[in-house]
Amino acid sequence: MQRPTSFQMDGRLTEKRRLNDRYVLLIFQLPIPLTQVQAGQFVQVKVDGSPHTLLRRPISICLLPKPDELWLLVQEVGEGTTTLCALEPGAIVNMLLPLGTGFTAPSLPSTCLLVGGGVGVAPMLMLGQKLAEAGHQVVFLLGGRTSTDLVMQEHFARYGKVYVTTEDGSLGEKGFVTQHSLLNEPHFDAVYTCGPKPMMKAVATFAAQHDITCQVSLENLMACGIGACLCCVEDTVDGHVCTCTEGPVFNTKRLKW
Amino acid sequence: MVDQHIYLKGLTLRNPVMTASGTFGFGEEFTDYLDLARIGGIIVKGTTLRHREGNPYPRMAETASGMLNAVGLQNKGVDYFENDIYPRIRHFDTNILVNVSGSTVEDYVETAEHIQSLANIPGIELNISCPNVKQGGMAFGTTTGGAAAVVKAVRAVYHKHLMVKLSPNVTDITEIARAAEAEGADSVSLINTLLGMAINAETRRPKLSTVTGGLSGPCVKPVALRMVWQTAKAVSIPVIGLGGIMTAEDAIEFLLAGAAAIQVGTANFIDPGVTAKIADGIVAYCERQGVKAVRDLTGALVIDTPAPACPPISDCSLG
Structure with missing residues (x-):
């Protein structure tokens, strides 16, 4: 290896x-x-x-x-x-x-939905940049509890269209990201997500229902970050694997969610 | 020039710094950050006869100056080690010892026999002290009878360096050390992790899936140092000291307390290159103190007044 x-x-x-x-x-x-x-x-x-x-x-x-x-x-x-x-x-x-292992870009030109919640929006910015530079269509869907949670909007807007939700309705649509009207008529080839686990699970469920490939970024607790301590394992179809080396990004097909 | 060599039976270390099992993977995880030729040896992850998935997540909780883990000996078994890992690491320019664990005496024996056939593995560390498995592991290391049985059985078939890793979760670690020595251990390493626990007060739930786990890191160093000191006085075989070593000064304390060599564990998680720095720091100390050979530090602790025997309870001012 x-x-x-x-x-x-x-x-x-x-x-x-x-x-x-x-x-x-x-x-x-x-x-x-x-x-x-x-x-x-x-x-x-x-x-x-x-x-x-x-x-x-x-x-x-x-x-x-x-x-x-x-x-x-x-x-x-x-x-x-x-x-x-x-x-x-x-x-x-x-x-x-x-x-770690990051996100994988689609092999064919694709429309990609990038869903970020809370501080989980962080890797979505670089992912959006990489995907846009590779010629993919990028759509961001970012969620927070309130409007001030939604940071760096101007940076995201450089790489794709940005949709937002807030739990209190202070910005964008009110509710969770998975309740956004954008998802009513899904036309995406790939979904990427990072954020709170319940949000990622809901996004993964949405993607599975529409037969869209989905990659999630996990944030399991870890000690070393380089595959030595075996503390950060995620239970996958291949057994316990280190989130720090085989992840943090996983295709949801591999997870036991 | 300070002579850094440490001579253990059948094993020459270029310096006293080794890495503790379970904190250094198979060594290859660290080669981006550390030249393995800078250290005396590595002790690879606990290996069992068959594949073990280990315990469910979460397996780790950070504590004050330490961490708890409950990995539970996750590994792919000795055949996988032999066929997939060993060919990749056999040419590392350092001693590679394999930490061997099992649920039964027969498991230990069979695993040790497998490892014996590997030319570039000059020794094993018999793990009779893992606190995170239900069967075996620490069960063998908490009674003199259990320790004696497993060491005796492995010694009968294993002819290279046999290091036995001891648990601190006992009333008197020196009894276990003596039992291992009596059955032919070439050295003892101590301490494995201390059994501990952490709770999330908000959720009222344990932080580890297994409720309890093994505590490591700088918080355990005073306990480890005391046990190494006691054990080094109790046995004639070399004692390998470990437990919370973060710096060269920590390592030197263990040598002075009686350790022939040391292992670095949790510190590898924080600085993957720390072992080379510790080796350098030991040399610098020797130069500063006019010590010609690192091995001369072993047991060089000076106690000016004899340690008093504990007075009868009625006289003990500490109550």
């Missing part, structure tokens, strides 16, 4: 944009340009200065605008991510990247 090369390197935080009360976009300058990165791959970020954070934090690659510029969209969830989001430009952060 030939493994794609990944690197351990120190990224330098060059810019930090607080997008709402919980989401922060961190932009890093990398010392080594990355030329072979798939949308959906992730970074294991070391968090210093957080006494209760022993393990690295896995974070999806949001965008790689240049081979040496890395965008990470981080949600403040616990002490580790909060410490990370408190960093100021100039901070040095050790990372392992790129890790």
Whole structure:
């Protein structure tokens, strides 16, 4: 088994944009340009200065605008991510990247539906970019609890049409992504999704009902991120497999959902 | 030049740093980050006679300065190791030991016999201490009789280096170590993980699918160090120390406490290149302290006043 090369390197935080009360976009300058990165791959970020954070934090690659510029969209969830989001430009952060297996693009020109919920919108941006650059039609469907959850809309709009839902109706259609009217007459060849598990399961069910191939990005808890600890396993038709190496992106056909 | 070599029976380590089973895969997962020729040896993932799926997800919970795991010896069995893994890793420029586990004495024996046939595997680490499997594993490692039975049976058929990995989840680890020594173990490694537990208060549910799991990481180091110190005094075979080693200083503490070599576990998850840094740090320490050979550190702990025997309970000020 030939493994794609990944690197351990120190990224330098060059810019930090607080997008709402919980989401922060961190932009890093990398010392080594990355030329072979798939949308959906992730970074294991070391968090210093957080006494209760022993393990690295896995974070999806949001965008790689240049081979040496890395965008990470981080949600403040616990002490580790909060410490990370408190960093100021100039901070040095050790990372392992790129890790895991990302999304697979369709082989024929296709109309692709990219469904993101919450901070799960992050990998959808790079995926949209890659798919659009490869000539596919990209449609984003992004969901949040409220309008301020829907961040980086202008970036998504560069690569495709953007539809949104909010649970409180403050932006776009009211409800969950799977209730959006866009899905009433599905004309998609492929569906990609990342977000809360119930949302991804609902999207996978929608795709299965319409016989559309569907890839999901899982965020199982992990320790090492490189296939050594076997903590992040997902139960698949092939048994327990590591989400960090064989995933985080899986075709739903392989999952026991 | 500091002499870093460590000589164990049938096994020469270029330095005292090895990797702990279950934290380093088969070594190949780390080659992007570490030159394996920088370390004394690797102990590959626990291998059983037959394929094991391991425990359901979730298997991991981060704790204060540590982590709990409940992997449950997921592996594809010894045949898969022999046919698919071994050909890929046999030429690694370091010692490769296989951690062997089983549910019955016969399982251990058969697995050890398989591994013995592999030319580039100079030893096994007998795992009688896994806390995450229902049968076997720790069951053998928590009684002197159980430990003796499995070590004796494997020793009868296995003629290369036999390291026995001990569980800390016992009243007196030195008894188990002595039992392993008496039945022919070439070394003992300790400690495996400490049985622990974590609860999500919001959901009122355990964080691990198995409820309990094995605690590792820097939080266990003081316990591990104490057990290594006690065991090194109790047996004459080499003791391999592990438990929460994150830095060269941690490793040196284990050597001073009596370990002949050390294993690095959880730290590999945080810094996949940490073992080379630890090896370098041990050399730097020796140079600074004028120590000519790393092996001279083993048991070099200085205790200025003899450790007092515990007074009768009625006199004990600690209650």
